[in-house]
Amino acid sequence: MDQNQPDDNAAEGAEMATQLNHPIQTDSIENLEYDHSGEILGRCIDGAIRASQLAVLNLDLKLGHLHHDRLVHSLGRKAVSSLLGYKLSSAVGHLQSLRARIDDPSSKVLVTGDVNAGKSTFCNALLRRKILPENQQPCTSIFCEILNATENEGLEEVHAVRLKATYDRLNERTYDKYALTDLAEIVSDNKKYKQCKIYIADTRANSLSLLNSGVVPLTLVDTPGLNSHTAKTTAIFTKQEEVDMVIFVLSASNQFTISAKDFITLAAAEKACLFVVINRFDTIKNKVECKETILSQLRDLNPQIFDQSSEFVHFVSSHAISTEGHPYGGSGDGSAPSSGDIDGSIDNCHGNYREQSDYLDAVLDFERLEKSLRNFVVDKRMRSKLAPAKTYLQKVFNDINILATVNYEAALSESGEIMDQIIDIRSKLLRMHVEARNSYLEAESIVTRMRQDVYDYTKSTLTEDISGDDGIIGNVYIPYPGILGVFRYSESIKRAMLRRVTFSSVRDCEDYAFYKADEGVDMLKQLGRLHVGKKKDELVFSSKYMSYLMNGMLNRQVNVHTTLWDFIDWPVPFGKYLPVVRMALKIALKTAAAVGVGWIAFNTGATKSYVAEKLKLMRNIDVMENIFLGASITSLVMVFMSPRIPTIIRRRHSKKIADKLAEIDFVNDNAERISAGVHQVLRAQAYDVSLYQERKMNRLEEKERRRRSKKKPNDVASEYFRKIIEMSDKEMKILEELDLEVPTRS
Numbered sequence: 108m109d110q111n112q113p114d115d116n117a118a119e120g121a122e123m124a125t126q127l128n129h130p131i132q133t134d135s136i137e138n139l140e141y142d143h144s145g146e147i148l149g150r151c152i153d154g155a156i157r158a159s160q161l162a163v164l165n166l167d168l169k170l171g172h173l174h175h176d177r178l179v180h181s182l183g184r185k186a187v188s189s190l191l192g193y194k195l196s197s198a199v200g201h202l203q204s205l206r207a208r209i210d211d212p213s214s215k216v217l218v219t220g221d222v223n224a225g226k227s228t229f230c231n232a233l234l235r236r237k238i239l240p241e242n243q244q245p246c247t248s249i250f251c252e253i254l255n256a257t258e259n260e261g262l263e264e265v266h267a268v269r270l271k272a273t274y275d276r277l278n279e280r281t282y283d284k285y286a287l288t289d290l291a292e293i294v295s296d297n298k299k300y301k302q303c304k305i306y307i308a309d310t311r312a313n314s315l316s317l318l319n320s321g322v323v324p325l326t327l328v329d330t331p332g333l334n335s336h337t338a339k340t341t342a343i344f345t346k347q348e349e350v351d352m353v354i355f356v357l358s359a360s361n362q363f364t365i366s367a368k369d370f371i372t373l374a375a376a377e378k379a380c381l382f383v384v385i386n387r388f389d390t391i392k393n394k395v396e397c398k399e400t401i402l403s404q405l406r407d408l409n410p411q412i413f414d415q416s417s418e419f420v421h422f423v424s425s426h427a428i429s430t431e432g433h434p435y436g437g438s439g440d441g442s443a444p445s446s447g448d449i450d451g452s453i454d455n456c457h458g459n460y461r462e463q464s465d466y467l468d469a470v471l472d473f474e475r476l477e478k479s480l481r482n483f484v485v486d487k488r489m490r491s492k493l494a495p496a497k498t499y500l501q502k503v504f505n506d507i508n509i510l511a512t513v514n515y516e517a518a519l520s521e522s523g524e525i526m527d528q529i530i531d532i533r534s535k536l537l538r539m540h541v542e543a544r545n546s547y548l549e550a551e552s553i554v555t556r557m558r559q560d561v562y563d564y565t566k567s568t569l570t571e572d573i574s575g576d577d578g579i580i581g582n583v584y585i586p587y588p589g590i591l592g593v594f595r596y597s598e599s600i601k602r603a604m605l606r607r608v609t610f611s612s613v614r615d616c617e618d619y620a621f622y623k624a625d626e627g628v629d630m631l632k633q634l635g636r637l638h639v640g641k642k643k644d645e646l647v648f649s650s651k652y653m654s655y656l657m658n659g660m661l662n663r664q665v666n667v668h669t670t671l672w673d674f675i676d677w678p679v680p681f682g683k684y685l686p687v688v689r690m691a692l693k694i695a696l697k698t699a700a701a702v703g704v705g706w707i708a709f710n711t712g713a714t715k716s717y718v719a720e721k722l723k724l725m726r727n728i729d730v731m732e733n734i735f736l737g738a739s740i741t742s743l744v745m746v747f748m749s750p751r752i753p754t755i756i757r758r759r760h761s762k763k764i765a766d767k768l769a770e771i772d773f774v775n776d777n778a779e780r781i782s783a784g785v786h787q788v789l790r791a792q793a794y795d796v797s798l799y800q801e802r803k804m805n806r807l808e809e810k811e812r813r814r815r816s817k818k819k820p821n822d823v824a825s826e827y828f829r830k831i832i833e834m835s836d837k838e839m840k841i842l843e844e845l846d847l848e849v850p851t852r853s
């Protein structure tokens with residue numbers, strides 16, 4: 108054992124603080140494939156680690172007046188994980204030391220207790236020599252280890268270890284050497300020394316000596332009395348693996364102090380063998396009442412010790428044991444002590460005994476205590492060695508079990524909460540899918556309805572306008588200027604008619620389309636508000652967009668040429684006989700031409716060839732006929748029909764325009780173009796509604812994905828902690844069934 112250990116351990120608190128930022132150590136719970144230990148261990152703090160239930164892995168934090176739980180809560184998960192990780196790895200280190208201790212035959216018995224309880228007197232009584240100073244004033248201020256002089260080449264001396272030195276018996280620079288008689292001075296001077304090693308020769312028989320049992324090299328340690336200054340150091344000292352047994356000395360006239368209670372709780376957690384010695388029992392008048400009071404306090408404090416009180420709790424009087432000039436004292440002869448040897452010794456002791464029998468009882472009580480001690484230190488040494496390991500392991504596994512259970516429950520409940528959220532999201536998504544489907548169908552129906560309406564309207568309006576009233580395109584008025592201005596009139600009428608149908612009527616239809624598109628957008632907005640919420644207000648009907656769509660296909664140039672016939676409105680009977688008239692006129696013209704040529708030839712003596720040439724001229728008679736016929740008839744008709752010319756021109760142009768527009772499929776083209784514009788505008792708006800719904804669903808799906816990825820580590824964690832619980836349960840069962848009551852005396 109490194110003699111510097113108490114100081115090293117005292118630095119534990121400071122080291123733990125520096126570990127706050129260190130990564131978690133998970134080695135202690137390796138083999139389980141889960142690397143979220145840091146995160147998860149931190150979470151257990153949510154249950155305040157059930158702090159008071161943890162024996163070894165309790166964080167034991169103190170910061171000013173801040174309460175432990177509040178302090179733990181004030182730390183982040185990672186910090187707490189680091190602390191726990193550190194605690195776990197130091198627990199593993201402690202277990203390894205315990206393992207090493209099992210192979211080490213030496214034993215250390217720590218004697219501690221309240222100030223002035225009689226610890227030094229008790230040690231002296233055990234040794235049957237007055238080695239340590241006894242005083243009514245607090246006098247022991249450093250740890251005094253009493254060892255067999257055989258470990259110091261048989262020499263009885265005191266090695267006072269200097270404050271910063273690490274004790275090495277073979278290196279005299281680490282200590283000052285004193286005689287046993289100087290002890291009183293050394294133990295009260297704690298400014299120069301931190302502890303002392305007291306080597307004494309115990310020549311009693313092995314069966315009587317504690318130090319020299321012949322089985323176990325034993326060290327007895329007298330400690331400074333417990334108070335707020337020394338409690339921490341003693342607690343740390345107690346945790347040393349070499350300390351197999353702790354004897355807590357309490358003055359019979361006192362109750363358990365707070366430091367006493369704290370210490371017993373700690374020592375019970377660390378060590379299997381904890382003796383409670385109620386000393387100075389001789390000073391108590393009502394011994395029965397005193398026993399009852401102290402035992403009942405002990406029952407509340409530690410039921411296990413109480414249950415085995417016949418072994419572990421002793422009411423004694425150290426003064427009953429003579430340490431001066433006793434026949435088996437320092438220069439003892441090795442003979443066995445017995446109550447039979449103490450007849451008449453009442454005069455040699457300092458106890459308050461009125462009767463010899465009281466004194467005898469006190470000696471017997473002390474002997475019983477010694478027997479129990481020897482039983483555990485010597486006879487059941489395997490128990491005293493294994494028991495601390497067993498106890499410690501039980502505490503560690505119990506702590507691990509508690510931590511794992513808290514984390515398991517936390518992981519399960521977090522998983523459950525996340526699952527509820529996922530179910531909620533899924534049902535919302537399902538509803539949204541149905542709504543999206545319905546709103547899509549509704550939007551489609553609005554778009555189709557509006558498109559069909561505009562198509563039908565455009566087609567009927569244009570057809571009607573082109574057909575006009577009585578075959579004349581209406582709403583076109585230009586004053587007729589008379590026969591002389593007929594051509595100008597005709598052109599103007601034609602342009603006006605064309606403009607009427609290809610511009611005004613089309614514009615009417617387009618206006619209707621805008622109106623219907625507006626109405627459709629309103630309907631889609633309503634739909635959006637219903638299914639998407641307020642955001643649908645962002646949908647704005649863009650008439651510019653619609654104009655742009657329509658302009659792309661706007662009226663093609665329509666050309667209608669004017670001819671002479673446009674001015675004539677042939678009466679039906681005239682038209683019927685026109686071919687006969689034309690034939691008669693042709694014969695007459697040919698005959699007249701032949702007679703005329705014959706007459707010229709006869710009177711002028713023209714040659715045959717001349718006649719022949721003239722007759723050839725007659726071949727063009729058809730052309731002439733047409734010219735002549737057209738000119739004469741037109742003149743005739745125009746003169747004859749002059750008042751009806753405006754109507755004739757209108758009808759003729761209407762007919763020609765209608766024919767031309769039919770030829771280029773004007774009505775269908777425009778109906779298609781305008782309704783397609785409406786369709787595109789509404790489609791875009793309907794798409795917006797779908798898009799909003801889709802985005803909303805995407806956001807929800809993303810949320811679900813995030814929840815699922817958050818749930819995964821929880822599932823892994825709950826499985827991980829379930830295995831830890833199983834494993835720790837199994838280990839605790841094995842430990843519980845482990846029987847250490849095997850005698851080892853060889």
Ligand SMILES: Nc1nc2c(ncn2[C@@H]2O[C@H](COP(=O)(O)OP(=O)(O)OP(=O)(O)O)[C@@H](O)[C@H]2O)c(=O)[nH]1
Nearest residue numbers: 222223224225226227228242245246247332425426
């Ligand atoms: N009557 C009586 N007095 C005792 C007994 N044991 C110890 N004393 C007295 O109690 C006083 C304190 O004894 P110590 O042995 O010095 O006590 P301690 O616990 O070692 O003291 P510190 O180490 O200073 O805390 C001394 O005066 C002892 O004589 C006992 O069994 N009976």
